[in-house]
Amino acid sequence: MKNQTKIILTVVIVAVVAIIFIYPRKDQIFGGGNSGSSPQAAGGPGANQTLPVNVVELRPERLENNLSVTGTVLPNETVNLRTEISGLVTKIAFKEGEFVKKGTPLVYLNDDELRAQFQRLEYSKKLFESQENRQKQLLEKEAISQEEYDIVLNQFNTNLSDMNLIEAQLNKTVVRAPFDGILGLRLVSEGSVISTTDVIASIVNIDPIKIEFSIPERYAGMVELGSKIFFSRESGTQEVEGTVYAFEPTIDSGTRTLRLRATSPNRERKFLPGM
The missing domain is CATH 1.10.287 (Helix Hairpins)
Known part of the structure; x- marks a missing residue:
């Protein structure tokens, strides 16, 4: 009796395991007896359906670390014209706003x-x-x-x-242009007696121009002489290239910034000092 009992229990356990394993897969094992209930099994429209995917092609690109700051345009050279001696102005030989070459006579004294x-x-x-x-x-x-x-x-x-x-x-007695540049507004007239403190006019050289700007101290080691910069007017979008030619040897202790200067051609005079 004991052996028969063991055999019956073994058969029951095997049957239970077989039912657990076969029942979920009965359609596959027995050829899909209930074929009408499954569109995929019957070869319906979803049988070969594919999922849409987006493919991105990876390409190497250069990552540029750009820093945007505000700067100021400076003239290449600027001077307030004065006489070395006092005297009577006998002739003014220039027009306001005109371009003059170095050495051009501008004012004659008696x-x-x-x-x-x-x-x-x-x-x-x-x-x-x-x-x-x-x-x-x-x-x-x-x-x-x-x-x-x-x-x-x-x-x-x-x-x-x-x-x-x-x-x-x-x-x-002859005041001459110290360098090539554009003359400003005249402040004296013929017949006036002027002294060494009187300003006759200003002369400015704006080709090339200088651009002065400051950068945070953490970028100080990344800038060197000859580094390229790109700048534009506040009201414009066209960028112009410049070259760093000088910088302060110390960091400003108040702002923790390094002041630099760059130079750029300005043949068309698009940039004026003070911009």
């Missing part, structure tokens, strides 16, 4: 007195020069002493020095 002094020295020069020649010949013949000749030679050299002094003062 030089009548200086020219009269220079002319007197020229006459004295001829006299001292002839005396020096005669004394030199007499010295060669030992007709005079070396001391007598030196006195005449000293007078001649002193006269030449006086002439050079007056000539230098005459040059100061």
Whole structure:
């Protein structure tokens, strides 16, 4: 009886396991007896249905670390024109806003007195020069002493020095352009007496221009001389290239920034100082 009981229990367990395994798969095992109830099993429209997918092609690209800051446009050179001596303005030889080359005469001061002094020295020069020649010949013949000749030679050299002094003062009566640039608005008129403190006009060189800007200190090690920058006007979108040519050797302790300057051509004068 015990053996029969064991056999019956074994058969029951096997039957239960078989039912658990076969029942969920009965349609596949027995050929789909209930074929009408499953569209996929009957070869319906969903039998070969595919899922749409999006494919992205990976390509290597360069990642640029750009920093946007606000800067200021500076002129390449700028000067307020003044005279080196006081005097009466006799002629103004420039127009406001025009471009002038370096050395162009701009303002003339009265030089009548200086020219009269220079002319007197020229006459004295001829006299001292002839005396020096005669004394030199007499010295060669030992007709005079070396001391007598030196006195005449000293007078001649002193006269030449006086002439050079007056000539230098005459040059100061003409105000010339110190460099190529554009003249600003005129602040003096012909007939006015001006001093060394009076501003005649300003002259500005804006080709090339300079761009001054500051960057946070953490970027200081990433910028070097020759680095390229791109800038544009506040009201424009066109970017212009510039080149870093100088920077401060220290970090500003108040703002923790490094100040730099770049230069860029400005032939069309699209950028003006102060932008």
